[in-house]
Amino acid sequence: MATAALLAPDRVVKPTFEPVIQGATPQVQSTESFNPKKHIKFTPPSKVYTMQELGLPEDTGVSPVAVSEPFPLFTTEAIHRMRAEVLSEAVWDNCKYSSNLAQCQLRGFAPEYAPFVYDTWKNPETLAIVSKIAGVDLVTEMDFEIGHINISVKSEKQKAEELIAFAEKASTEADEGIAGCPWEDDKPIVDWHTDSYPFVCVTMLSDCTSMIGGETALKTGSGDVLKVRGPQMGCAVVLQGRYIEHQALRALGATERITMVTSFRPRCPTLPDDTVLTTVRPISNLSELYFQFSEYRLEILEERIRDKLKTLRETKRGGKKFNTLSLKKFLKEQEQFLAHMNKEMIDEDLVVRGSIDDSHLLRHRTNERKAKRSRPS
DSSP states (O other): OOHHHHHSOOOOOOOOOOOSSTTOSGGGSOOOOOOHHHHBOOOOOSOEEETTTTTOOTTSSSSSEEEEOOEEOBOHHHHHHHHHHHTSHHHHHHSEEOOSSOSOEEOSOTTTTOHHHHHHHHSHHHHHHHHHHHTSOEEESOGGGTTEEEEEEOOHHHHHHHHHHHHHHHHHHHHHTOOOSOHHHHSOSEEEEOOSSSEEEEEEOSOOTTOEEOOEEEEOTTSOEEEEOOOOTTEEEEEOTTSSOEEEOOEESOSEEEEEEEEEEESOTTSOOOOOOTTTGGGSOHHHHHHHHHHHHHHHHHHHHHHHHHHHHHHHHTTOOOOHHHHHHHHHHHHHHHHHHHHHSOOGGGOOTTOOOSTTSHHHHHHHHHHHHHSOO
């Protein structure tokens, strides 16, 4: 099966734009490894919203935390280093993808092409910061998902034309006392979706000083939309994106908007792992994605079995009666765990590159639950 040929990212011409951060090229960057004392500049977020505040059930997800306000996380030097790695020719030539959800994405480049980015997100201090905000101890989902990049680029002429159109629209609406569809909802950078993974940390790599818009829109339990302001350069947002429908709204006033999205899952093997591959299968090297997905899931299963075996032996040594119901419940849960894993690993020949359906959206999960409840027993 020619997996590599089927899934290799399209070779494209690298967009010609001047980096907002001047001098952010590999030739002028330090080769120093990630140093949290030098590269982290953390200030706690001003507000962290709970799932309950968004009108979602409290038991949804793996934490009561929904999303944070933007907060400073990395120094300017760290952002320089990240940009130098992710915008390198090697990354553009080997790790560029696009889909119906987002036109330009770079992914699967760490650690081979981006060792600094890799070390940044694997560092215990970085993990501790993200975990504290998320309200649950987290680890990176898998190496392939470290530093996923979403890019929106426009020329100076396009930027100016958009700003003029925005000003004219605002003036007309003010004169006539009307308000139509918000301009930023028209062509989002990333359309409505739920993430494949429990938590994400979204970091801004662009200068947003003159940017208008660029918020993250979240759907609440009532169907309303809550907008969380976009982060400034070096700042980040933590979001429990697997359980909240959201989209990245487009922005005006800047020639680029580059965000880095790193995905996380609970460290504890006994917590649920609701990871799906719906939104990432069509934009991935499936051989690598499936290996890493299988590896960590089987490691979770291994830890669960070891813990259960330890409990069984301790029960036996204590002279207690064997708990058949408890073991059968455990086995049923692991059967479901493996069945879910098997379901997510679709045959390579059935995966259409760049085509992401809408089965990841919350309304489909709700309809599935209703259908199951309505089936005769």
